[in-house]
Amino acid sequence: GGLGHGHASLSPAMGGPGKKSDTARASAVQLSSVHHGCIGFFVGSIEQSIMRPSVYWKAMLQQQKFKLAEAVNPRFCYRGLPVAVASIAPITFIQFGANSGFNHGIQVARGRSKLSESEKLASGVFAGVVSAVVQSPCQLVEINQQNLGGSMSSVARRVISEHGVF
Numbered sequence: 001g002g003l004g005h006g007h008a009s010l011s012p013a014m015g016g017p018g019k020k021s022d023t024a025r026a027s028a029v030q031l032s033s034v035h036h037g038c039i040g041f042f043v044g045s046i047e048q049s050i051m052r053p054s055v056y057w058k059a060m061l062q063q064q065k066f067k068l069a070e071a072v073n074p075r076f077c078y079r080g081l082p083v084a085v086a087s088i089a090p091i092t093f094i095q096f097g098a099n100s101g102f103n104h105g106i107q108v109a110r111g112r113s114k115l116s117e118s119e120k121l122a123s124g125v126f127a128g129v130v131s132a133v134v135q136s137p138c139q140l141v142e143i144n145q146q147n148l149g150g151s152m153s154s155v156a157r158r159v160i161s162e163h164g165v166f
Contacts, residue, residue, distance in 0.1 A: 033100040040096025053077040099127035
C-alpha cells in the first residue's frame, strides 16, 4: 500500500507479519491521473444524482411554484439529471485528473513522494483553475442558449462574434 509517485496504491491484505504476500505484490495497482479523472467523473455523477431533488426544490421555491406532490415525485425532482451529469462529470474528471497530475509533477520535481500541506493546496488550486478554464466558456454558452434559444453551436458562434474569444 501507500503512495508511490503521487498515485494511490490498491493492494490486497498483507500476508504474514509485516510482509506482503506474492499475490499482494503482484496485484498492487497504481492509479494514474486518468484513473483519478475517471473516479472524479463518477463522483461528480453521483453527487448530481444525490443533489438533484434539492436543486429542483430550490428552483421551485424561488419561482414560488413549489408543490409537495411534485417535490417527492421522481418524474419532477430528477428532471434535467442527464444534462446536469453531462455538464459536471467532465469537470470533475478534469479536476481529479489535474490534481493527480500536479501532485505527481511536484513529487518528481522535489524528488520525494510525500507532499506538504501547502503543495497539496497548490495542486488543488491549479486543478480548480484548469477546470474553470474549461467550464466557464461552456457555462457562458449554456446560459446564453437558455436565454436566447438556438443550438449550442449557433449560440457559441454568436457569443464569439459578439464578444470575441478573450
